[in-house]
Amino acid sequence: MSAPRTGASATEREEIAAAQRMHQLITRSLLVQAIFVACRLRIPDLLAGAVRTAEELAEATGAQPAALHRLCRALTGLGVVTLDGDRFALTSLGRSLCSGPHSAAESAIFLGSPAVWSAWGALGDAVLDGHAAFGHAHGAGLFDYLSWHPGELAAFQTLMSAQSRLQIPAVLAACDFTSAHTIVDVGGGQGALLAALLAANPTARGVLFDVPEG
Secondary structure, three states, X not given: OOOOOXXXXXXXXXXXXXXXXXXXHHHHXXXXXXXXXXXXXXXXXXXXXXOEEHHHHHHHHOOOHHHHHHHHHHHHHOOOEEEEOOEEEEOHHHHOOOXXXXXXXXXXXXXXXXXXXXXXXXXXXXXXXXXXXXXXXXXXXXXXXXXXXXXXXXXXXXXXXXXXXXXXXXXXXXXXXXXXXXXXXXXXXXXXXXXXXXXXXXXXXXXXXXXXXO
């Protein structure tokens, strides 16, 4: 967007600045897909050990080099990678997308997936009638849909476990389970939180309750 003209009033300059900021918010949100694709191709992992050109990344991922270069250029704007000459390097922020126990990649892979991304396109319908946007987009609720799509169910389970690992220190610090004989985790998924609670409270027994595919 063009800079405010010199003769603009203070009010007009504020309005233009607000519109510019809003434009940035709107367009920046679209770059969630850039992070999703980068994680799906494991670009952060490939850059974790060495700087690489787009051609080298394309050879490792099977992507089209010019398109991958544009993707990585978009990631520079998000602070995920840097570009020096023709070689991309991972930033400290970008390292949060590498594989590992505290990776944020699981969030990008599930929340940026076509199934979840398309549900946001039905937000207007959901606001009008009060029904879930996911149901508008797919004709079924999230958990029914996941039960029919094992690959996306696995991505959801991985995300939930990753989120639990991030939250475990706060839960252990805030909650005292030393007097508990049995700890029941309802909807506990793969049991990451319950396992941590039992490790911290070895005299307690644990019960993990979830649907079979959870």
